[in-house]
Amino acid sequence: MSKYILGHRAQTRTRSIRYTLLVAVLLILVAVLQVTLFSRFRLFGAVPDLMICTVLCLAFFCGKYVGAVSGIGAGFLIEAIGSQGITLLPICYMLLGYIMGHYARTVLPRSYPAYLPYLAVTLVFRAAITFLYACMNYANINLPQILLQSVLPELAVTAIAGCILYFPLMLFCGWLEKKIF
């Protein structure tokens, strides 16, 4: 009996490691995509925040635990690769992943129409982060200028990216659950 329990725990640990590794690979790929490919093709003059969309989707499909951990990882990665200075993204993304994962499991079923309100909340959250970063980086804060040049373009392209990313990440999460469990 104890042998069986030990074997089951080892199996579960192996599964968790594989799960974490695959999610980490996904996050690295998305981070690289964001800082290399999408940072070049600036639709509306802004780079879409693919990481926040990925965290949202992982939280939406896999729950608050995966959402929170992937949020920390995503924030850490994107700060490590693409930015310098004060780091806030790991906390922001972790909060987002945790809260969205929690409500996605308890309030609404996992469907595309149900996903859209979450995306809307995420976009507002992203806009707030951008505004916060702009305030930290600019000496003279010009609210209309920040809105028109940074917040709104980023909001628009992130919305488009979020709408599109839902489908590949839905497939990925489905494949992940099937493969690991």
Place this chain on the structure above:
Amino acid sequence: MKLFKNKFFVICLCVAVVICAVPSTFALMGYRGLARNIVGTLTVPFRWCGTVIGNAFEGFGKYFGSVDALRAENEALESENQALRDQLEEAELMEAENERLRQYLEMKNQYPSFLMEEGMIISYSAGNYMTSFTLNRGSLHGIEVNMPVVVTEGIVGYVTDVGLNWCMVSTIIETASSVGAYIPRSGATGIVSGDSSLRNEGVCKISYMESNADIQVGDKVMSSGTGSVYPADLPIGEIISVEIDEYSRSLVATVKPMVDFTNLKYMMIITGYQN
């Protein structure tokens, strides 16, 4: 706030705060964080791949982005090409005209007494073989009936009808046509006229020649200047066959005109000459 009264959440929050605080502190102190350095180094191959893919996409995008510019350039080049073609066509026409006029100038030098008016064929006869033409010259240009019409190769025919700005020309292979002619090699004389049986073949005949006249296949036939229509010494054609007329016992030869009536465009109407 049950949501946040969770051990997992607290642990995650602590980890996140540490992850944020440590690099931020180092960054504010002017040091690049170790973790940032490690992640940055580890992700270099991925970033390199991303950049390569980005370059490919950029090239792809530029290719299609430049389609409008290429289209505009293509249109400009096409119009320029068309303009150059027009110029070339005009130059070729001018060259052909120049060549034609140079030939007429040589003819004018050869026959200094000729007064000539150039006419262009504006319509052909409705028959199967083109034996009469309408030219774009008429009485306004001094054209009159029975004026001879020539090209540099030889005699074409004569004017049969004249309007204000047009005239009709009947060729020498028409049955109603007759030209006083001679053979330069032997001096034998005769009359070149059209024949209904020969007209469709584009040839005519020379008749009223002495039965003992020296005439051979290949002899040149020139106008003799007899009659009141054609000047003397204009080429008419070449003998292609010789026969004896059974009734008149004189020689009759078939003459192939020097002029190819199917390829005529411009011709000269001789408005005045002195034999």
